Amino acid sequence: MSQPEVIDPKILSANASFQSGEFYIAGLSASALAEEFGTPAFIIDEDDFRSRALNFKNALEGAFGERSGKCYYAGKAFLSIEIARWIAELGLSLDVCTEGELAVALAAQFPPDRMEFHGNNKSASEIKRAIEIGMGRIVADSEIELQRINQIAGELGRKQEILIRLTPGVEAHTHEYISTAHEDVKFGFSIASGSAMAALKMASELGNLILMGIHFHIGSQISSTEGFDLAIRRAFQLLSDFRSDSGITLTEFDIGGGYSISYIEQDDPTNPREIMDHLAKTVKKESENFQFPHPEISVEPGRAIAGPSTATLYEVGTVKEVILESGSRNYISVDGGMSDNIRTSLYDAKYSVALANRISKAPKIASRVVGKHCESGDIIVKDVDLPSDIAVGDLLVTPATGAYGRSMASNYNHLPRAPVVAVRDGKARLIVRRETFEDLLGLDL
Numbered sequence: 524m525s526q527p528e529v530i531d532p533k534i535l536s537a538n539a540s541f542q543s544g545e546f547y548i549a550g551l552s553a554s555a556l557a558e559e560f561g562t563p564a565f566i567i568d569e570d571d572f573r574s575r576a577l578n579f580k581n582a583l584e585g586a587f588g589e590r591s592g593k594c595y596y597a598g599k600a601f602l603s604i605e606i607a608r609w610i611a612e613l614g615l616s617l618d619v620c621t622e623g624e625l626a627v628a629l630a631a632q633f634p635p636d637r638m639e640f641h642g643n644n645k646s647a648s649e650i651k652r653a654i655e656i657g658m659g660r661i662v663a664d665s666e667i668e669l670q671r672i673n674q675i676a677g678e679l680g681r682k683q684e685i686l687i688r689l690t691p692g693v694e695a696h697t698h699e700y701i702s703t704a705h706e707d708v709k710f711g712f713s714i715a716s717g718s719a720m721a722a723l724k725m726a727s728e729l730g731n732l733i734l735m736g737i738h739f740h741i742g743s744q745i746s747s748t749e750g751f752d753l754a755i756r757r758a759f760q761l762l763s764d765f766r767s768d769s770g771i772t773l774t775e776f777d778i779g780g781g782y783s784i785s786y787i788e789q790d791d792p793t794n795p796r797e798i799m800d801h802l803a804k805t806v807k808k809e810s811e812n813f814q815f816p817h818p819e820i821s822v823e824p825g826r827a828i829a830g831p832s833t834a835t836l837y838e839v840g841t842v843k844e845v846i847l848e849s850g851s852r853n854y855i856s857v858d859g860g861m862s863d864n865i866r867t868s869l870y871d872a873k874y875s876v877a878l879a880n881r882i883s884k885a886p887k888i889a890s891r892v893v894g895k896h897c898e899s900g901d902i903i904v905k906d907v908d909l910p911s912d913i914a915v916g917d918l919l920v921t922p923a924t925g926a927y928g929r930s931m932a933s934n935y936n937h938l939p940r941a942p943v944v945a946v947r948d949g950k951a952r953l954i955v956r957r958e959t960f961e962d963l964l965g966l967d968l
């Protein structure tokens with residue numbers, strides 16, 4: 524008997540489904556995976572990840588043709604040595620934002636010229652390392668950083684290609700902590716205040732920098748195009764003013780990431796080809812308006828590649844009915860929590876969740892899936908109707924946890940971080956093992 528549709532298939536990875544009551548991913552059952560790798564565990568559908576990565580690259584290239592730049596995978600969404608290998612193999616580029624992420628990429632022999640270095644506070648040693656290895660682009664985020672990159676490049680006898688990160692003053696329609704380009708933020712140079720223009724001038728005058736163009740990232744989980752359209756128009760205006768002032772024409776635009784995915788049924792996932800086709804029209808129109816050469820366009824999707832590929836498996840440890848004035852709620856505690864998924868407590872993010880190891884015919888009741896940490900805010904899914912007979916030992920699955928799940932994982936309460944298991948064609952292999960107490964204790968002196 525097949526499971527009634529408990530989770531909208533658009534939220535699941537391409538090779539995931541419910542069969543005879545069990546969650547299956549790439550031909551492997553939740554029970555078998557839990558048995559072999561323990562819980563909590565991140566299960567990544569390798570083919571799904573690979574095809575989303577390739578789709579985005581093809582969408583960029585299909586839409587912008589010879590004016591397409593690089594499709595950078597935003598490593599912050601989730602990076603491991605194996606992931607960096609997949610990205611390299613597929614011909615994508617990679618955005619890193621710390622020396623730690625860079626170390627992972629280098630361990631995978633990721634080509635440095637296909638990497639870009641982000642961050643609002645890159646240290647001198649990080650910049651030195653990036654220049655030494657031949658980093659493709661460094662995205663400068665402040666005047667101090669421009670000076671720092673220039674000085675270090677000079678000391679190394681190198682010239683470094685850079686982009687200037689803009690704050691285009693766009694309020695993306697998403698939660699404040701994941702909106703990064705309105706004015707009151709730590710990232711970038713504001714166009715409106717004139718600091719972006721000053722940064723372009725400074726960068727063009729510093730002798731060890733090669734100013735290639737601009738970058739912006741307007742936010743995350745964005746499903747409409749207006750924010751991108753507005754940011755693109757403002758970037759053209761700025762670069763056309765800069766050309767008038769300096770005679771310099773910059774022709775690289777990196778328009779960042781932020782493309783939405785489905786976490787819950789109501790979400791509207793971005794179709795990469797549709798959005799790239801739309802943005803190609805916008806860029807063409809604005810380049811004509813401003814009589815400015817059509818720039819080369821790069822993008823930086825993270826969530827849209829990694830997010831849908833992965834599901835987290837948990838085991839239920841306790842179930843408690845809490846009686847409220849408004850009714851009652853089942854608190855279902857699992858063996859992970861905010862240490863493997865901080866997004867619910869951090870941004871009030873919404874996830875879907877389902878029983879993963881059997882069919883239940885029990886009526887669904889108001890439930891909350893919580894973790895095992897010492898915080899009331901340690902919630903994975905706040906309001907969900909789940910079968911009333913969920914019991915100790917059952918497995919739950921939360922899909923779409925591939926982005927900002929394992930990468931934001933912590934050791935809060937000294938819980939070892941969960942492993943990542945890649946599944947493909949009925950085979951499973953660890954790509955990041957579970958942390959052990961030895962790993963944790965190894966830091967203490």
Ligand SMILES: Cc1ncc(COP(=O)(O)O)c(C=O)c1O
Binds near residue numbers: 597641
């Ligand atoms: C500069 C930059 N690029 C790309 C991304 C990736 O965003 P997303 O994973 O939403 O696509 C981020 C995310 O914060 C970012 O800060």
